[in-house]
Amino acid sequence: MKSNKMNAVVCNSYGGPEVLELNEILIPIPKENEVLVKIKATSVTAAHCAMREGKPYFGRLFLGMMRPKTKTPGTDLSGEIIKIGSKVKNFSIGDEIIAETGIESGCYAEYICLPEDGIIVLKPNNMSFEQATGMIDGASTAMAFFMDHTDIKKGNKILINGASGSIGTAAVQLAKLYGAEVTGVCSTSNIDMVYGLGADKVIDYTQENFVSNKDKYDIIFDTVGKLSYSQTKTSLYEKGLFLSPVLSLSVLFQMMKTSVLGSRKVKFAATGLRGENVRKRDLISIKNLAEQGKLTTVIDRQYELSQIKEAHEYVSKGHKKGNVVIIPVESPSVIYK
Numbered sequence: 001m002k003s004n005k006m007n008a009v010v011c012n013s014y015g016g017p018e019v020l021e022l023n024e025i026l027i028p029i030p031k032e033n034e035v036l037v038k039i040k041a042t043s044v045t046a047a048h049c050a051m052r053e054g055k056p057y058f059g060r061l062f063l064g065m066m067r068p069k070t071k072t073p074g075t076d077l078s079g080e081i082i083k084i085g086s087k088v089k090n091f092s093i094g095d096e097i098i099a100e101t102g103i104e105s106g107c108y109a110e111y112i113c114l115p116e117d118g119i120i121v122l123k124p125n126n127m128s129f130e131q132a133t134g135m136i137d138g139a140s141t142a143m144a145f146f147m148d149h150t151d152i153k154k155g156n157k158i159l160i161n162g163a164s165g166s167i168g169t170a171a172v173q174l175a176k177l178y179g180a181e182v183t184g185v186c187s188t189s190n191i192d193m194v195y196g197l198g199a200d201k202v203i204d205y206t207q208e209n210f211v212s213n214k215d216k217y218d219i220i221f222d223t224v225g226k227l228s229y230s231q232t233k234t235s236l237y238e239k240g241l242f243l244s245p246v247l248s249l250s251v252l253f254q255m256m257k258t259s260v261l262g263s264r265k266v267k268f269a270a271t272g273l274r275g276e277n278v279r280k281r282d283l284i285s286i287k288n289l290a291e292q293g294k295l296t297t298v299i300d301r302q303y304e305l306s307q308i309k310e311a312h313e314y315v316s317k318g319h320k321k322g323n324v325v326i327i328p329v330e331s332p333s334v335i336y337k
């Protein structure tokens, strides 16, 4: 007899990794326009840790003021479609896909229902489920910054701070594809990896402060929110851009100030809040680049769903290399065909 239950992470309050509980909940049933996906891999990102904590507080406007609106976290996945609704036209049972759910979340589970017109794309055929999942968050975020906020082109000089993280490892590769000259900033143990991703130059932040070397850049992309615009603006050309995916009062203030004053600009964006059309367009580009062998992913560690607290503890330390992936291992009682 089939079980209709699955393992899923449930989170009823904001807080540390201890708020994440593994529970048995009902396997969702796809509506007529939905597909049921058996999740093969999902990722744990720095953004998930911030969402779990409900910080910055501004984010609660979207996530829920007192507690998370969506009980099961996780924003990206790879998996196999195992059931389709009666009106689904674009996908078939057996399709291997990658998908983003954004703030709707729900990916820390064994199964999920997704609308067929959601951000779902066939999995790159040259990648494992783990690799494909690991690629989604960093590459989508980096691509969104480049597409929406820069006109990055051949010959531009870009410095990527946090080049060993999820966004950073993708940003190095994408900036090279756009023809830029890339300087990556990371710590000693990640230097070889960042060169391996294509960086032209790598600066070890434990040994050198790039601001003091007098080199100038068209773009400084502080992927990990560790720099300040005021301390680094002398390293930007006159019309240079300072990009940050991390919202702070300083970034907000400098973004407003530079929007009216001076020729250098500061940009923050919450890329997960962009329209589904553009996010799907970018995910298709990412899949194509992966299949052409132009974009790869770095996987640091892999955990099982039952180890979700350990995975969050590790990621929240802020020193992962590339990406951390979760494999939902089916409990023996769950047999859903």
Ligand SMILES: NC(=O)c1ccc[n+]([C@@H]2O[C@H](COP(=O)([O-])OP(=O)(O)OC[C@H]3O[C@@H](n4cnc5c(N)ncnc54)[C@H](OP(=O)(O)O)[C@@H]3O)[C@@H](O)[C@H]2O)c1
Pocket: 045, 046, 047, 048, 050, 137, 138, 141, 161, 162, 163, 164, 165, 166, 167, 168, 185, 186, 187, 188, 190, 205, 223, 224, 225, 226, 244, 245, 246, 269, 270, 271, 272, 315, 318, 319, 320, 321, 322
């Ligand atoms: N705005 C958006 O739409 C958006 C979307 C996604 C993520 N985010 C945010 O973007 C940030 C980065 O995300 P992520 O997933 O790329 O982070 P991540 O993968 O967790 O970043 C970890 C990396 O940061 C490096 N790092 C730590 N301190 C550093 C420093 N002082 N200088 C340079 N590198 C340093 C670490 O290298 P070492 O171990 O060598 O120090 C590690 O490799 C997070 O705050 C996340 O919440 C925003």
